[in-house]
Amino acid sequence: MKVRVTVMLKEGVLDPQGKAIGHALQTLNFPGVGDVRVGKIIELDVDGTDRAAVEKQAEAMARDLLANLVIEDFSVKVVA
Known part of the structure; x- marks a missing residue:
């Protein structure tokens, strides 16, 4: 089975990569983009x-290895 694990920084955790992408989008004339978060x-x-x-099993993998639970949240979805 194919499983998709999505890992994102928790709310309130600084996301410098997201900030850099948001700034670059503004520079490239894509106005109106709000907060950008990278996962x-x-x-x-x-x-x-x-x-x-x-x-x-995939949730256990995410908790044990794929996500840093101190600063990240995750979701698991069986896709096929």
Whole structure:
């Protein structure tokens, strides 16, 4: 099964990469862009047929390795 883990900085955590992208968009004449936040998407192919079990396994992977829970939140979605 294909699983998509989305990792984003928590609200209130400074995002210098997002600030740089927001500034660059303004410089390139894309006005009206508000706050920009940068995250990452990790796609995993996980063996299994039980959707709930695969989702639970991916959540464990995200908690243990893929996300820094001090400054990041994550979401998990089985996509195929």
